[in-house]
Amino acid sequence: MRMQxxxxxxxxxxxxxxxxxxxxxxxxxVSSLQFVPEERxxxxxxxMNLSLILADEPCTSFGLSLTKNRIPGAPITRxxxxxxxxxxxxxxxxxxxxxxxxxxGVEDAGDILAHLGAELGLDSSVLLSSSTGIIGWxxxxxxxxxxxxxxxxxxxxDSMLAVAESIMTTDSFPKLRRIELxxxxxxxxxxxxxxxxxxMATMLAFILTDFDVPREVLRExxxxxxxxxxxxxxxxxxxxxxxxxxALASGRRQRPDPRxxxxxxxxxxxxxxxxxxxxxxxxxxxxxxxxxxxxxxxxAVAVAKAVVNSPLVKTALYGNDPNVGRIIAAVGDYCGNxxxxxxxxxxxxSIGEExxxxxxxxxLDKAKELRLSHYLQSTELLPDxxxxxxxxxxxMCVEVVIDLGLGSAAATVYGSDLSDEYVxxxxxxxx
Amino acid sequence: MRMQxxxxxxxxxxxxxxxxxxxxxxxxxVSSLQFVPEERxxxxxxxMNLSLILADEPCTSFGLSLTKNRIPGAPITRxxxxxxxxxxxxxxxxxxxxxxxxxxGVEDAGDILAHLGAELGLDSSVLLSSSTGIIGWxxxxxxxxxxxxxxxxxxxxDSMLAVAESIMTTDSFPKLRRIELxxxxxxxxxxxxxxxxxxMATMLAFILTDFDVPREVLRExxxxxxxxxxxxxxxxxxxxxxxxxxALASGRRQRPDPRxxxxxxxxxxxxxxxxxxxxxxxxxxxxxxxxxxxxxxxxAVAVAKAVVNSPLVKTALYGNDPNVGRIIAAVGDYCGNxxxxxxxxxxxxSIGEExxxxxxxxxLDKAKELRLSHYLQSTELLPDxxxxxxxxxxxMCVEVVIDLGLGSAAATVYGSDLSDEYVxxxxxxxx
Numbered sequence: 001m002r003m004q005x006x007x008x009x010x011x012x013x014x015x016x017x018x019x020x021x022x023x024x025x026x027x028x029x030v031s032s033l034q035f036v037p038e039e040r041x042x043x044x045x046x047x048m049n050l051s052l053i054l055a056d057e058p059c060t061s062f063g064l065s066l067t068k069n070r071i072p073g074a075p076i077t078r079x080x081x082x083x084x085x086x087x088x089x090x091x092x093x094x095x096x097x098x099x100x101x102x103x104x105g106v107e108d109a110g111d112i113l114a115h116l117g118a119e120l121g122l123d124s125s126v127l128l129s130s131s132t133g134i135i136g137w138x139x140x141x142x143x144x145x146x147x148x149x150x151x152x153x154x155x156x157x158d159s160m161l162a163v164a165e166s167i168m169t170t171d172s173f174p175k176l177r178r179i180e181l182x183x184x185x186x187x188x189x190x191x192x193x194x195x196x197x198x199x200m201a202t203m204l205a206f207i208l209t210d211f212d213v214p215r216e217v218l219r220e221x222x223x224x225x226x227x228x229x230x231x232x233x234x235x236x237x238x239x240x241x242x243x244x245x246x247a248l249a250s251g252r253r254q255r256p257d258p259r260x261x262x263x264x265x266x267x268x269x270x271x272x273x274x275x276x277x278x279x280x281x282x283x284x285x286x287x288x289x290x291x292x293x294x295x296x297x298x299x300a301v302a303v304a305k306a307v308v309n310s311p312l313v314k315t316a317l318y319g320n321d322p323n324v325g326r327i328i329a330a331v332g333d334y335c336g337n338x339x340x341x342x343x344x345x346x347x348x349x350s351i352g353e354e355x356x357x358x359x360x361x362x363x364l365d366k367a368k369e370l371r372l373s374h375y376l377q378s379t380e381l382l383p384d385x386x387x388x389x390x391x392x393x394x395x396m397c398v399e400v401v402i403d404l405g406l407g408s409a410a411a412t413v414y415g416s417d418l419s420d421e422y423v424x425x426x427x428x429x430x431x
Numbered sequence: 432m433r434m435q436x437x438x439x440x441x442x443x444x445x446x447x448x449x450x451x452x453x454x455x456x457x458x459x460x461v462s463s464l465q466f467v468p469e470e471r472x473x474x475x476x477x478x479m480n481l482s483l484i485l486a487d488e489p490c491t492s493f494g495l496s497l498t499k500n501r502i503p504g505a506p507i508t509r510x511x512x513x514x515x516x517x518x519x520x521x522x523x524x525x526x527x528x529x530x531x532x533x534x535x536g537v538e539d540a541g542d543i544l545a546h547l548g549a550e551l552g553l554d555s556s557v558l559l560s561s562s563t564g565i566i567g568w569x570x571x572x573x574x575x576x577x578x579x580x581x582x583x584x585x586x587x588x589d590s591m592l593a594v595a596e597s598i599m600t601t602d603s604f605p606k607l608r609r610i611e612l613x614x615x616x617x618x619x620x621x622x623x624x625x626x627x628x629x630x631m632a633t634m635l636a637f638i639l640t641d642f643d644v645p646r647e648v649l650r651e652x653x654x655x656x657x658x659x660x661x662x663x664x665x666x667x668x669x670x671x672x673x674x675x676x677x678a679l680a681s682g683r684r685q686r687p688d689p690r691x692x693x694x695x696x697x698x699x700x701x702x703x704x705x706x707x708x709x710x711x712x713x714x715x716x717x718x719x720x721x722x723x724x725x726x727x728x729x730x731a732v733a734v735a736k737a738v739v740n741s742p743l744v745k746t747a748l749y750g751n752d753p754n755v756g757r758i759i760a761a762v763g764d765y766c767g768n769x770x771x772x773x774x775x776x777x778x779x780x781s782i783g784e785e786x787x788x789x790x791x792x793x794x795l796d797k798a799k800e801l802r803l804s805h806y807l808q809s810t811e812l813l814p815d816x817x818x819x820x821x822x823x824x825x826x827m828c829v830e831v832v833i834d835l836g837l838g839s840a841a842a843t844v845y846g847s848d849l850s851d852e853y854v855x856x857x858x859x860x861x862x
Contacts, residue, residue: 038796038797039795039796039797039800040797040800067767068767068768069760069763069764069767070762070763070764070766070767070771070772070773070775071759071760071762071763071766071773071775071778072763098756100756100759100760101756101759101775101788101791101792101793102792102793103792103793103794105792134754134756135754135755135756135757135759135760136754136756136759136793136795137756137795236741236742236743241759241760241763241764310667311667311742311849311853311857312667312857315853315854315856315857315858316857316858318854318858319857319858319859321858321859323565323566323567324567325529325531325532325565325566325567325568325672326566328502328531328532328566328567328672329500329502329531329566329672331501331502332500332501332502332503332672333500333501335502336498336499336500336501337499340501341501342501342502344501344502344532347502357532360532361532361533361534361536362532362533362534362567363534364470364567364568365469365470366469366470366471369470369471418742418854419854420851420854420855422742422746422854423746423749423849423850423851423853423854424851425746426742426743426746426750427746427747427749427750427752428750428752
């Protein structure tokens with residue numbers, strides 16, 4: 001499934017629905033419930049979506065990539081314990097409440113999964129929970145348990161689009177990617193629009209395949225794919241408590257060529273990661289920053305993240321203002337603070353096709369500034385501020401290329417601009 | 432001069448005007464000019480303010496604290512060369528264009544200072560330039576040179592308030608602090624509202640004293656004061672290319688007690704640094720974050736900066752939403768990415784008077800959430816979004832206290848919230 005330019009929300013959803021056909025050996029279900037949070041002084045109930053991904057048999061081949069946040073959510077704590085288990089069969093996902101650091105968080109998750117196991121006739125040790133939403137609030141345990149029989153009754157072969165939609169919080173569109181390869185397929189969905197600077201995995205992503213991939217191959221390829229995709233994006237520099245990528249292989253289709261499988265997995269992860277940025281809260285431009293001439297790949301990633309996370313770079317981008325000085329300031333700032341001995345005479349910066357900094361100084365004129373402004377306008381996700389973005393109309397990025405002039409390592413990082421819509425969404429997130 | 436609660440812009444300005452009485456041995460002048468930038472496709476001229484601070488005699492006692500940005504502006508390059516000079520007598524300051532990395536930036540500054548020296552009958556080696564504004568554009572050299580005779584003609588003993596106002600860019604109010612001590616005084620002004628995460632100094636600050644302070648004492652005390660003040664604030668995490676703090680001592684009053692002088696200098700710097708945050712672009716809350724229980728002071732500063740720079744913490748604050756989960760997420764994120772082995776069971780968080788996280792979990796209830804919301808409302812700089820903030824009505828901060836439970840070091844960092852006004856200001860900065 002190649003991304004294309006969509007002309008309407010309907011066309012976008014239809015493409016995702018078709019791309020979401022389940023690999024052999026899996027079922028899904030989605031449902032929702034209402035609850036009143038204990039912590040919130042309000043009588044208006046909140047809606048929570050539940051999703052269930054279930055393999056027909058226990059999958060001995062599974063992979064997990066988890067947040068490095070030192071104060072993680074209860075689902076992460078449980079997932080860490082499951083890493084070395086013999087098999088994994090199902091994942092229960094909820095949005096709205098992230099289940100992080102409540103007094104009873106781990107017990108609550110265990111309680112809900114035990115009920116789910118009883119409904120399914122499975123030992124709950126083969127089940128994971130995955131939660132996204134508000135940090136610090138308690139899961140509505142009783143309403144969730146009450147909703148489980150209805151959820152299980154929904155299990156079937158509907159498109160994974162239903163899961164991609166059900167796990168959304170502030171996301172404005174669902175994110176789903178498919179690759180077919182020989183006789184099998186890989187289908188991935190992701191959730192995420194804010195608190196996005198994953199380090200190990202993005203907010204939530206679930207990848208299913210029917211290929212017979214040995215566990216060790218799956219884990220190795222997943223780690224490589226996550227490192228080159230979800231770990232190379234940032235919407236706001238905030239690494240969540242709850243990031244989790246789960247990959248499940250049902251083994252129904254014959255063993256794929258490992259190199260081809262790895263490439264397909266990396267492509268799926270990179271596409272989903274780009275989708276997450278493209279759907280960043282209030283995002284109107286995707287910023288693709290490549291740093292070359294670095295001493296190491298880690299250094300290239302760090303400098304690129306310094307650029308894509310600079311609020312001043314992000315706001316200029318939002319205003320379609322090619323304020324290139326802020327990019328150079330961000331590079332100089334990071335290098336100065338981290339003892340990276342760049343020499344401004346060897347640093348180069350280009351934006352789109354325009355070379356704007358080299359030989360120690362800016363090279364700007366009226367005509368170039370105008371071309372840069374037009375370039376920024378042309379890469380906007382929507383040409384005006386009026387409509388909500390319910391589908392991504394194109395895949396264009398603002399291309400920023402920086403050469404540090406130090407070495408031969410390079411890396412590319414995706415980020416987004418900073419709009420007043422981002423501020424509004426995040427000022428009002430819990431209301 | 433103690434800060435107080437002002438009831439009007441007039442009262443604020445009057446207090447600053449009185450506080451801006453010059454220490455003995457100094458004169459100032461301000462002026463403005465119009466120019467059309469070479470780089471900007473516009474026929475509307477821009478206005479640039481010029482300020483001149485001049486000592487009656489060359490000051491052998493002076494101190495400089497300069498940005499660590501690796502791609503600094505031309506005034507920084509020149510100031511580095513002046514650090515070991517015998518004396519310093521004057522500083523020419525312009526706003527609007529920062530003179531960073533243009534092809535002729537260093538020569539342009541030298542050319543302008545040579546003309547200023549000729550007007551004053553001084554060798555230009557005792558003069559510094561200091562510039563703030565747009566990065567990458569060339570100074571309007573000829574209009575600036577043409578304005579110098581008029582500027583010099585203005586030299587006199589007007590209040591430093593004129594300088595504080597003249598150096599503003601996106602600042603919404605001037606920043607000036609005074610301390611009297613024995614028979615002499617210290618008067619400081621600062622500029623800065625955006626691109627504020629100084630590391631060595633804030634955007635621009637100029638501190639004058641008539642005390643007879645030996646150069647080495649002045650420099651030592653200035654370094655200590657800058658480290659504990661300007662280097663402990665962040666509006667947006669962007670360290671400018673052009674940060675500069677200059678201290679000049681005319682030596683007219685008798686040598687002060689070094690301890691008292693140091694304390695006064697630290698207080699002036701801390702007050703000016705707080706003013707800069709309070710005047711952050713679009714700032715509606717000042718966030719004062721103290722991290723204790725750290726293994727080192729550097730670690731405490733780094734964790735506190737991670738909290739005050741988190742866009743999600745900043746936007747929640749703007750919305751008066753006590754979304755305490757984001758603070759804990761930011762702490763866990765930073766510690767996870769920097770191998771700081773905190774144990775969530777030993778981490779404590781309080782906001783205002785409320786303890787919200789300890790023993791590994793959040794402790795929230797409806798009543799506490801309501802009290803926290805009211806607390807955030809009460810610390811807002813303005814109660815509504817309608818009016819521009821032309822003076823700081825109070826000095827209240829949102830007090831966040833975090834105990835990492837690791838060691839005995841502590842540090843306090845000042846930050847600000849993130850509003851849609853910030854985004855608007857920075858999307859439109861060059862138009």
